[in-house]
Amino acid sequence: MSTAPKNVLAVIAPHVGGRTAGAGLATLLPGDAYVTVVEATDENPAALHEAHVIITALAPVTAEHLTAARELRLVQCASHGFEYVDVEAARGRGVQVANIGSSDAESQNVAEQTFALMLALAKQLIPAHSALVEADWALPRLQSSLTELSGKTLGIVGLGTIGQEVARRALAFDMNIVYTGRNRLPEETEARHEARHVPLDDLLRTADYVSLHAPLTDDTRNLLNAERLALLKPTAFVINTARGALIDQDALADALEKGALAGAGIDVFDPEPPTPALRLLRAPNVVLSPHVGGVTRETLIRIALAAVQNVTRFLTGGRPGDVVN
Numbered sequence: 001m002s003t004a005p006k007n008v009l010a011v012i013a014p015h016v017g018g019r020t021a022g023a024g025l026a027t028l029l030p031g032d033a034y035v036t037v038v039e040a041t042d043e044n045p046a047a048l049h050e051a052h053v054i055i056t057a058l059a060p061v062t063a064e065h066l067t068a069a070r071e072l073r074l075v076q077c078a079s080h081g082f083e084y085v086d087v088e089a090a091r092g093r094g095v096q097v098a099n100i101g102s103s104d105a106e107s108q109n110v111a112e113q114t115f116a117l118m119l120a121l122a123k124q125l126i127p128a129h130s131a132l133v134e135a136d137w138a139l140p141r142l143q144s145s146l147t148e149l150s151g152k153t154l155g156i157v158g159l160g161t162i163g164q165e166v167a168r169r170a171l172a173f174d175m176n177i178v179y180t181g182r183n184r185l186p187e188e189t190e191a192r193h194e195a196r197h198v199p200l201d202d203l204l205r206t207a208d209y210v211s212l213h214a215p216l217t218d219d220t221r222n223l224l225n226a227e228r229l230a231l232l233k234p235t236a237f238v239i240n241t242a243r244g245a246l247i248d249q250d251a252l253a254d255a256l257e258k259g260a261l262a263g264a265g266i267d268v269f270d271p272e273p274p275t276p277a278l279r280l281l282r283a284p285n286v287v288l289s290p291h292v293g294g295v296t297r298e299t300l301i302r303i304a305l306a307a308v309q310n311v312t313r314f315l316t317g318g319r320p321g322d323v324v325n
Contacts, residue, residue, distance in 0.1 A: 009051035011059040063089035103306035106294040111165035117265025155207030158214035216243035226251035244270035253279035
C-alpha cells in the first residue's frame with residue numbers, strides 16, 4: 001500500500017461543513033495522497049470506484065457504495081459513532097472500518113453539552129428566558145419546578161470514554177452515580193468515578209437524570225422504548241447526546257405530553273436534521289440543540305486530526321487503530 005496510489009475520498013456531509021471542511025481536512029493528509037472531496041458518497045462515481053480510503057463525516061457508506069469501491073481497504077469515520085457505515089458489508093468485502101474512539105476528541109464537549117442540557121432543565125432556563133422576553137415575571141409560576149443537581153442520582157447508560165467524562169463532572173456537582181453497560185468496568189474505574197453498576201431497568205427506576213452515552217447498534221436501537229420510559233419516575237429527566245435512535249422519539253413525546261416525565265434534553269435526532277413533523281419539537285419542557293455536542297471549534301480540530309492520523313498511519317504501511325469490525 002505504501003507504494004501504490006493513495007486515493008482518498010473525503011465525504012463530508014453538508015450539515016457538518018461540507019466541501020469547505022473537507023478542503024481543510026485534505027490539506028492534513030500526506031502530500032502523495034490524491035484527495036477528492038464530496039458531500040455525498042456517490043457524488044463522484046469515478047472517485048468512489050478508485051478510492052483506497054473513504055473518510056466519512058456522518059455521510060452514509062452503504063453496501064452499494066462498498067461494492068462500487070473496488071479498491072477500497074479502509075473506511076475512516078470522523079466520529080465516535082459508526083452506525084452510518086454498513087459494517088457487516090464492509091467485513092464481507094475485507095474492508096476495515098475505524099472510528100476515533102480512543103482519541104477523546106469529542107468527549108470533553110459532549111460531556112459539557114450534557115451538563116448544559118441538565119442545568120437548563122433543572123433551572124428552567126428556556127421558559128424563564130421566554131417569559132422575561134414577553135415581560136412576564138415568571139418566578140411564582142416556575143419556582144415549584146426549579147431543582148438542584150446536588151444530591152440527585154445520575155444514571156449513565158454507557159460508561160465509556162464520554163460517559164466517564166460525564167461522571168467526572170457529576171462528582172463536582174455532588175451527584176450520586178449509577179451506570180449500566182454491556183460490560184462491567186474494573187473496580188478501580190468504578191471507584192475513581194464513585195459509580196455503581198446496576199441493570200438498566202434498575203437504573204431507570206432510581207435515576208433522577210438518565211444520560212445516554214451508548215453506541216447505536218441493532219441491540220441499542222430504541223433502547224428507551226415506551227416500556228422502559230414507563231419505568232422512570234415522573235420527576236426524572238432524560239438526556240441524549242449520543243444518537244437519536246437510542247430513544248423511541250414518539251414514545252418520549254407521549255411521556256412528556258402526559259406528564260409522565262419532568263423533561264428531556266435532546267442534542268441528537270433520528271433523522272438529522274429532524275423533520276418539522278417531529279413531535280419532540282413541540283413537546284413540553286424540552287431543551288433541544290442541533291447535534292452541537294461534538295462540533296466546537298476545538299472539537300472539530302481534534303476530530304479531523306484523529307481521523308487524519310489514523311488514515312496517514314494506514315497509507316504509510318501501518319495498522320489503523322480503533323477498527324470496529
